[in-house]
Amino acid sequence: MLIGKNLSKSYRSKIALDNVSIQVAPGEICGLLGRNGAGKTTLFKILTGLIRADSGEIILQSPRSKSIGAIIERPGLYNYLNAYDNLKIFAGIQGAKADPDSIRDYLLKVGLPTDRKDPVGNFSLGMKQRLGIAIALVNNPGCLILDEPFSGLDPFGVASLIDLILSLAQYEKIAILLSSHLTSELSRCCHSLYIMDNGKIVNSGTTKHLISKYIYSYSILANNIESSEVLRKYQTVFGVNEVKVVCNSGEITGLLNELLSEGVQVTACIPDLTLEQLIKGTL
């Protein structure tokens, strides 16, 4: 369990964090959403001990020997070394096993190939993120903190990183804290969300609750969506094989059922939850 209580931090006259409290339980994925400059990285630096808060308290309750593994800003890797040697160095620094079998296990845990011998400078951003996570997972931490982990990844990279994060929470029972300024990514994998603005938590709750409270439109993907009669009753914006429909979370199941009975082949339905809605929700 990771708890931050009433944390505040100023840089000269700039208040970067203002009485922020946050809590993540083992096996839980918690998202920190906020615009640029909201204070997310400052909070993560404080939680990981990189900088000190002016006031407040951090409580780390974990039976594991290492309490936190983290990637702040971007994974710090030796680009001229291969994945194996990077892991060997970082495992050595942390006093962890650095024999070939252990390093192979770290690579497998994050879904990286074990046979790549070229420098990690050649790796895609997604592979570098995975290697950074493997290094953060050395010594089996109770909590994993990832600052903007989806930044710069393509949709496939985002989806596969989400799968990895979900499996680390579910099977390794790690408490995971992620940040992003994009609601779409965090709402797909987080059990709960904290919304930050100007150094303060302005809204929070389970993702399920926030979606049901703030969603007023959905994007529905279907090959023959233009043929739908049912959609004429709704306010819509059509794209190619896609429509954005104004409807709330109580109406969406009924609408999807009607579309199916009309023969519309729905392939995806994505809630449009914007950061602005979540911020304005309590302002």
Ligand SMILES: Nc1ncnc2c1ncn2[C@@H]1O[C@H](COP(=O)(O)OP(=O)(O)OP(=O)(O)O)[C@@H](O)[C@H]1O
């Ligand atoms: N070392 C520093 N000295 C002075 N001001 C700082 C320092 N670090 C951060 N700040 C300021 O504190 C505020 C919060 O910054 P922080 O980096 O925590 O935000 P963020 O939510 O992580 O933003 P981003 O998404 O852009 O990384 C910003 O106004 C930033 O300019």
